[in-house]
Amino acid sequence: MADAALLPIGDFARASGLTPKALRLYDEMGLLVPVEVDPASGYRRYARHQLDRARLVARLRLAGMPLARIRVVADLPPLAAAAELTSYWRQVEADTATARRIVADLVEELSTEEEPMSHAPTTPFTSAARTGTGGRDVQLDAVRADGGLLAVADGFGRTPGVAEAALAALGSPRSVTELDEAVRRAADAVVAAAGTPDDGTTITAVVVEGREVLLAHLGDSRAHLVRQGRLERLTRDHTVVQTLVDEGRLSADEARLDDRRVVLNRALGAETSADADLAVRVTEPGDRLVLTTDGVHSVLDPAELAGLLAADVDAAAVADAVADAVVAAGAPDNWSVVVVDLGS
Structure with a gap:
């Protein structure tokens, strides 16, 4: 028994x-x-x-x-365990410093001076943006879809307007370097707009420049690419748990129940890193870009979301369908979606 x-x-x-x-x-x-x-x-x-x-x-x-x-x-007994843990972390930091030097050297070797792309033919596109408060009592999300810059931001904390301030500060970047600098301006704008040190925002932004799409990303909002009916996620969530899963150091099962799986370690705010992930993608005629905050992709089943995003309808119809699906699922959080259809 x-x-x-x-x-x-x-x-x-x-x-x-x-x-x-x-x-x-x-x-x-x-x-x-x-x-x-x-x-x-x-x-x-x-x-x-x-x-x-x-x-x-x-x-x-x-x-x-x-x-x-x-x-x-x-x-080990507690004091010995503390010593072992200290030794382990010192080696991690030393290994990280070595890797940082190697990566910095490679970046310098691979980088060339960016040339203005004004000579490149502009890719025509249509876009649609939708956002909602959901079950929250205040709207902290923001969207931007003007000119060649499209972005979503998911504010956290309690101060409205932080996400809007971040997106407004981006300006009109035309290169990866300018986009990186724009995100740093957005970080300063967030600190200025914040009511408390806990206020901040995610940010995922794309710039359509010539035949290229430039991407900057911080946090757990997401960018997706639909090409020939197939969906590809372009961003990684910036949480400690997600990083460990990506590196194979933590299993998906271990991560699933960890309370810290939604805690951001990179975002725009007073206490997080404002160093964005950057990417450049060459577009193809008919490509679709979709930006979502976690009020969309954490609520909808991945297969359902993929079906909505890959639907053979225009950008506005896709944005409306995503909005309807989020509301039908209960919309417990603020939510935002931006859909961009690139022409030939």
């Missing part, structure tokens, strides 16, 4: 911040062995005193520490 004081794997997973799949893996590795395993079903049960170790493992995984090193840290 099972000990009533033991926690079944599901309850232990919820209490520790780990997933049942991760717990089974850690059992196989000898990192976190259950107190009891049902001989018939293989069902695992854990003691409450194991929660401290499990939470330590969860936090070290979030920090990106490899499992083999976590086993070393978890088996």
Whole structure:
């Protein structure tokens, strides 16, 4: 008969911040062995005193520490574990500094002086933007679709107008360098408009310049490309959890239940990095660009969203369909979408 004081794997997973799949893996590795395993079903049960170790493992995984090193840290007494963790992080910082120098040298080698693109034929395009307050009591999202610049911003905190200030500060950049500088101006505008240090915004902006699309991105708003009916995501969410998943240092199952999966580590604000992801894409006739805040892509099923974005209708019809779908799904958050159809 099972000990009533033991926690079944599901309850232990919820209490520790780990997933049942991760717990089974850690059992196989000898990192976190259950107190009891049902001989018939293989069902695992854990003691409450194991929660401290499990939470330590969860936090070290979030920090990106490899499992083999976590086993070393978890088996040490507190002072020794602190020393081991300090040594690990010093090596991470040294490795990062080395990688930074290598990347800086490569960027310098690969970069050439940008030439004005005024001679390039302008790609005609049509656009449509929709935004809504959703279930919130204040609208913190903002959209921009004028000239060759199109953008969405998802404000956070409690001060209205921060996202609008960021988009207004972008001006009219015509190159990747100018777009990067524009985002830094937007960061200054956000700090000036913020009512508290917790106020800020994501930003995802594209510039249609000649036959190219220039992209700048910070946060968890997203840019998508539809080409010949196929959807491609152009941006990565800027969260610690997403970075660790992308690098293979955290499993999708581990990330799914982590409360910090929505905590941004890059955005426009007083306490986050304003260094944007940058990209240049050469367009093809018929390409469609779509920008969304997380009030859209976190609410709609990925397959449903993909179907809406790839529909063979014009930009306005796509924007309307996305808006209707978000509202039908309950629209718990502010939401915004910008759709851009590029001509020949």
